[in-house]
Each structure stands twice: as structure tokens, then as C-alpha cells.
Amino acid sequence: MTARRRRLSRSAAQVWSLVAVLLLVSIGFSSLTDRFADVDNLRNVLLQAAPTTIGAIGMTFVIAARGIDLSIGSIANLALALAIVAAGTRVEAELATNTVWLVYPVALLAGVLLGALNAVAIVSLRLSALITTLGTLTLYRGLGLHLTSASLIAVRGPVLAFGRTLLFGVGLPVWAALLLAIVGWVVLSQTPAGRQILALGGSPRSAVETGLRTGRLLVLAYAISGLCGAIAGLIMVGRVGMVNPDLGFGMEFTVITAVVLGGTSLFGGRASILGAVLGSLLLATIDNGMTLIGANPYSYDVVRGLILLVAVSADAISAYLRGRRSAVIAELRL
Amino acid sequence: MQKTLATIGLAALLGAAALPGPASAKDLVIGVSFDKIEPFRVAEQKALTDAIAAAHAKQVFANADKDAQRQASQVDTMVSQGVSAIVAIPWDIEAANDLARSTIAAGIPFVSLDQAPSDLKSVTYHVGGDPCADGKVAGEFFVKAAAGKPFKLLELQGGLANDNGIRRSKCMDDAVKAASNITIVAQVPTDWNPQKALAGTEDSLQAHPDLAGIYAPWNDALQGVFAVLKEKNRLVPVGDPKHIVIVSIDGTPLGCKAVKDKLIDLEIATPLPEMARRAVAAAIKASQGGKIDPQAEFLPGIPYGPGDVDQMASKIWGCQG
Numbered sequence: 001m002t003a004r005r006r007r008l009s010r011s012a013a014q015v016w017s018l019v020a021v022l023l024l025v026s027i028g029f030s031s032l033t034d035r036f037a038d039v040d041n042l043r044n045v046l047l048q049a050a051p052t053t054i055g056a057i058g059m060t061f062v063i064a065a066r067g068i069d070l071s072i073g074s075i076a077n078l079a080l081a082l083a084i085v086a087a088g089t090r091v092e093a094e095l096a097t098n099t100v101w102l103v104y105p106v107a108l109l110a111g112v113l114l115g116a117l118n119a120v121a122i123v124s125l126r127l128s129a130l131i132t133t134l135g136t137l138t139l140y141r142g143l144g145l146h147l148t149s150a151s152l153i154a155v156r157g158p159v160l161a162f163g164r165t166l167l168f169g170v171g172l173p174v175w176a177a178l179l180l181a182i183v184g185w186v187v188l189s190q191t192p193a194g195r196q197i198l199a200l201g202g203s204p205r206s207a208v209e210t211g212l213r214t215g216r217l218l219v220l221a222y223a224i225s226g227l228c229g230a231i232a233g234l235i236m237v238g239r240v241g242m243v244n245p246d247l248g249f250g251m252e253f254t255v256i257t258a259v260v261l262g263g264t265s266l267f268g269g270r271a272s273i274l275g276a277v278l279g280s281l282l283l284a285t286i287d288n289g290m291t292l293i294g295a296n297p298y299s300y301d302v303v304r305g306l307i308l309l310v311a312v313s314a315d316a317i318s319a320y321l322r323g324r325r326s327a328v329i330a331e332l333r334l
Numbered sequence: 335m336q337k338t339l340a341t342i343g344l345a346a347l348l349g350a351a352a353l354p355g356p357a358s359a360k361d362l363v364i365g366v367s368f369d370k371i372e373p374f375r376v377a378e379q380k381a382l383t384d385a386i387a388a389a390h391a392k393q394v395f396a397n398a399d400k401d402a403q404r405q406a407s408q409v410d411t412m413v414s415q416g417v418s419a420i421v422a423i424p425w426d427i428e429a430a431n432d433l434a435r436s437t438i439a440a441g442i443p444f445v446s447l448d449q450a451p452s453d454l455k456s457v458t459y460h461v462g463g464d465p466c467a468d469g470k471v472a473g474e475f476f477v478k479a480a481a482g483k484p485f486k487l488l489e490l491q492g493g494l495a496n497d498n499g500i501r502r503s504k505c506m507d508d509a510v511k512a513a514s515n516i517t518i519v520a521q522v523p524t525d526w527n528p529q530k531a532l533a534g535t536e537d538s539l540q541a542h543p544d545l546a547g548i549y550a551p552w553n554d555a556l557q558g559v560f561a562v563l564k565e566k567n568r569l570v571p572v573g574d575p576k577h578i579v580i581v582s583i584d585g586t587p588l589g590c591k592a593v594k595d596k597l598i599d600l601e602i603a604t605p606l607p608e609m610a611r612r613a614v615a616a617a618i619k620a621s622q623g624g625k626i627d628p629q630a631e632f633l634p635g636i637p638y639g640p641g642d643v644d645q646m647a648s649k650i651w652g653c654q655g
Contacts, residue, residue: 040540044536095588150371150375151373152373154557154588239532239558239561242528244528246526294520300523
């Protein structure tokens with residue numbers, strides 16, 4: 001078995017483990033409340049998972065290239081702050097800001113540029129991705145706070161449309177997440193750029209030696225992550241109806257958790273868009289189910305942590321079992 | 335040479351600042367340490383700035399950005415700079431105890447504002463809202479609104495690692511406990527995050543379409559709550575049969591507007607300017623060797639609703655301007 005096939009089979013195993021855990025969790029919640037399996041509730045879960053899913057798709061590109069983007073939540077925050085400042089008009093009597101459609105291109109462009117800026121800093125200053133994006137996490141958030149004066153900005157107008165529009169009875173963010181997942185999968189696994197990102201993550205040294213333009217690949221990966229951060233920000237602002245200083249706070253951890261749960265290796269070279277989508281769905285399902293069953297508020301983190309451990313262990317156990325089976329077969333051959 | 339002079343100058347400046355200061359208020363520097371920056375904190379910072387300016391003192395400000403370790407470092411830096419007193423909103427109620435003790439041991443009074451440390455004896459003085467009294471008022475309002483009929487209540491919770499979050503919830507729970515007609519269908523931990531408040535409301539309304547009340551213990555949650563209610567055609571004014579009873583706490587401009595728009599039934603406004611005045615007064619008095627008595631004060635919020643918002647507006651900081 002080639003190294004590439006081994007990596008693919010490992011990703012597939014992780015995805016199947018995650019599907020099994022997601023099913024078990026869903027069955028568990030369904031047995032506790034008949035409201036869980038309701039179609040409207042499943043729509044809720046999909047809608048609530050959409051920002052994390054989109055962020056996780058972007059983060060998958062970065063982690064596949066052996067990078068990390070701790071600033072994704074801050075990008076969501078700053079991109080939206082910039083967009084509201086550029087395409088919004090404050091109406092004092094309403095205590096709100098009216099927006100125009102320009103808010104979308106400004107937010108998306110800001111996301112791309114802020115993401116790309118991370119990569120430029122990493123490549124040109126030869127800094128570690130962790131340190132660089134830890135710095136920009138604070139820098140971008142600080143700039144966002146400065147632009148909004150750390151105030152809560154209630155928003156009106158077109159900025160709400162993306163988060164609140166239904167298409168065939170399902171929220172537009174869900175369709176956007178689905179579309180981005182398909183595009184992300186195609187780009188990552190079916191295009192030269194995607195395969196080069198995986199090659200860069202698998203072995204940066206070999207990537208350089210084989211003449212890959214590693215700097216450009218990193219800029220591409222981080223720009224995608226920034227773009228996805230801005231899209232997630234647009235959904236969150238559209239849904240809640242305001243830009244608040246906490247927008248995107250802690251998003252990086254949720255998104256990275258979803259990506260890693262989905263089988264993408266933190267050491268690069270192995271990535272799964274489908275896994276990232278399933279990881280996001282699992283996280284949203286847990287929160288949704290806990291609320292529906294009226295769980296003790298202090299148990300949320302405990303249950304979430306336990307299920308995540310089970311999801312990660314399921315992959316490790318299946319890998320162990322596969323290893324044992326191979327060993328037994330080898331012994332029989334001897 | 336220039337570098338050396340600059341270093342000597344800086345050292346002299348810091349040294350001068352570190353010397354035991356005279357009692358004049360003009361020489362007083364208050365170190366203000368915030369746990370985070372968000373709209374309510376911005377209002378608190380303004381109230382503190384006004385109070386410090388009124389006392390003819392100066393301030394240095396630092397934001398810990400939800401990091402207890404960072405807050406400790408910032409306060410240590412202020413102490414080494416020779417501030418006269420610290421006024422802090424602690425991020426971690428346990429870590430605040432040691433921080434306060436070490437600051438006081440260095441001869442600098444430590445005043446906690448808004449967020450009480452777990453051991454009140456560790457600080458020179460504490461002044462804050464009374465989260466328990468506010469939660470109790472909210473609970474009693476729900477009991478009254480339910481009027482003995484079956485009443486399903488959603489309880490959004492703030493941060494469960496800080497005093498305001500814990501006690502605003504616990505005391506509301508205690509107040510409705512005796513009313514067997516009230517069922518708390520979900521207690522959703524949000525960590526003060528409006529997005530989580532939105533998701534919690536969405537899920538609860540999905541599971542309980544006959545939801546009768548929502549407890550939103552901070553104003554920033556309201557936007558998310560309103561977004562869900564609007565989507566479900568339940569965002570209607572007080573008095574409409576489809577209206578869901580909503581109680582919130584803080585008294586921000588958005589909270590006041592929600593009351594004026596009759597979208598919420600009761601708002602409990604934190605007496606923010608008064609808290610800031612008392613904190614600064616205690617910090618200055620303690621830095622000049624004065625005795626602080628009482629050592630802790632909890633100021634209950636000011637309840638108001640659509641019926642009396644016009645009369646109460648002058649007392650509510652968020653209704654002014």
C-alpha cells in the first residue's frame with residue numbers, strides 16, 4: 001500500500017468513525033426527546049452548524065498545508081467591522097446601522113486579504129504559523145474593537161439577508177456550506193493546487209526540493225481560510241442582527257476541533273473536507289440535543305468533552321484493530 | 335548617549351512614581367484593570383473615567399481580554415509603576431483573591447468593581463450590582479406573570495465562571511422554585527455570547543412552541559432572542575396574546591429601547607454611575623490611609639418596564655442621551 005493510499009484509508013476510517021458517533025449521539029438524543037428527530041429541528045442543527053462548517057472547510061486547507069490559523073475568528077470580527085464601517089450608516093434614533101449590499105464584497109475581500117496577510121508574514125518573516133496567527137488573532141481583534149469602539153452595533157438592511165433567507169425551506173447558510181464543501185473537496189482533491197497543498201503539508205522539504213511554489217500555496221490556503229472566516233462572520237451577524245465585540249471569539253478552537261475530529265492531521269498532508277463537515281455537525285448536534293433535553297448547564301462541557309474523546313478514540317481503536325488484524329494475517333502467513 | 339539619557343529619564347520617572355505619594359488628589363493615579371471590553375464595559379469605563387476626573391485624579395487602563403494570567407501581569411505592572419490604587423473588574427473570581435492580596439501586600443489598595451471575587455475579605459473594598467437581588471426580582475416577576483397558570487420558561491445563562499453569571503441565574507431559579515406551575519424547560523449556558531443565546535432560544539422554541547417566558551440576564555442577548563422570535567412570528571409587543579414574557583438585566587441603551595418598544599416586560603438596570611463613583615471614592619480614600627467601611631456593597635438594580643419607562647428614564651443610564 002502506498003503512503004498516499006494509507007493516508008486516504010486513514011481519513012476514510014476516521015470519517016466512518018465520525019459517522020458512527022454522530023448516529024449514536026443522534027439515536028441517544030432521539031430516545032430522550034421526540035423533538036430531536038423533528039425535521040424543523042434538523043434544519044436548526046444544520047443552520048447552527050453552518051458557520052462552523054464553513055470555517056472548518058477553510059481551516060482544512062491551512063492545516064492540510066501544515067499550518068494553523070488561530071486568527072480565523074478575529075478575521076470574522078474585523079472583516080465585518082470593516083464592512084459595517086464601509087457600507088453602513090448609523091441611525092441614532094433606531095440605535096442601529098443601516099447597511100447596503102456593498103457590505104458583502106467588502107467583508108469577503110477583507111477576509112481574503114487578512115488571511116493572505118497571515119501567509120505573507122509567515123513566508124516573508126519565516127515565522128511559525130502558530131506564533132504569527134496568535135499575533136494576528138490579537139491584532140485583528142484589536143483593530144475590530146477599535147473600529148467599532150467596542151460597542152454593540154445593531155444592523156439592518158441587506159447584511160441580514162444571507163443569514164435569514166430560506167431557499168426550499170432551508171436557510172441560505174446551509175446551502176452555502178454545502179456548496180463550499182463541494183468546491184472545497186474538488187479544489188483540495190481534484191486540482192493541482194489542492195494536491196500541491198497536501199504535498200506541502202506532507203513534506204515541506206520535499207515540496208521545496210521538487211520546485212513547488214510553497215509561498216504561493218500558503219497564501220492560497222490562508223486566503224481561503226480568511227474568506228471562509230468572513231463568510232462565517234456574515235452568517236453570524238446576519239442571524240443575530242448585530243456586530244458585537246465577541247463576534248468570532250473562540251471560533252478558532254471550535255473550528256480546529258471540527259477539522260481534527262474529521263480526520264485532518266495537524267501535521268499536514270492528510271485532510272478531509274467531508275470529515276470537517278461531519279465534525280462541525282457533531283459539535284452542533286451535541287449543543288442542540290443538550291438544550292432540547294433540558295440538560296444541567298454544568299454538564300454541557302462534560303458531555304461535549306466525553307463525546308469528542310469517544311470520537312477521537314473510535315479512530316484510534318479502529319486503527320489498533322486494523323493493526324492487530326494485519327499482525328494476525330502476517331503471523332498466519334509465517 | 336541618547337539611549338542612556340532616555341533610560342535614566344525613564345528610570346527617574348518610574349522611580350518618582352514609585353515614591354510614597356503625597357495626599358493631593360492631583361497626584362493620584364488609579365490603575366484600572368478590566369477583564370474584557372464589550373459594550374457594558376465601555377459604559378463602565380466611561381463612568382469610571384468621569385468619576386476619576388471628578389476626583390481630579392488620573393488613570394492608567396489595561397484590558398485583560400478574558401485572561402486571568404494577563405490581568406495579574408497587568409496589575410503587577412501597574413503596581414511597579416507606582417499607581418495609588420487599583421480598581422479592577424476581575425475575570426476569574428478565584429484568581430482575583432491572590433491578585434488582591436499580593437497588591438495589598440505591596441501597599442496598594444485593591445478595589446473590585448462589578449465582579450466580586452470569591453473571597454470578599456481579600457479586597458480592600460468591593461462594589462457591584464447585586465446579581466442575586468436582580469435575579470430574585472426577575473424570578474418574582476415571572477411568578478407574577480404566570481399568575482398560577484402553566485408557564486414554560488427558558489433560562490439563558492451568562493458566564494458560569496463568574497459571580498454575576500452564577501448568581502443572576504441561581505437567585506432567579508430560587509425565586510421561581512416555589513411556583514410549581516413554572517417549568518424551566520432549558521438552562522442554556524452561553525458564556526455571555528449572543529450567538530449562543532440565539533441558538534439556545536431557537537432550540538428551545540423548537541422543542542416548546544408554547545414557551546411563555548425567556549430570562550435573558552444581560553442585554554446583549556436580546557438581539558439574538560428577537561431575531562428568533564421575529565422568524566417565528568412571536569416578536570410582538572407586551573399585551574399581545576402571542577407575546578413571550580421577557581426579563582433582562584443591565585440597563586444599556588438597547589435594553590432601554592427594547593422596553594420603550596414594549597418588546598420586553600421588565601428590565602433591571604445596574605446603577606452603573608453610582609458603582610463607579612463609590613469605587614473611585616473608596617480607592618482614593620484607602621490610598622490616603624482612610625478606613626473603608628463597609629468593606630463591600632451590593633447595589634440592587636433598578637427595575638422598570640414599558641409602563642414606567644418615561645418616569646424612570648432619568649435614573650437609568652442607558653435611557654439617557
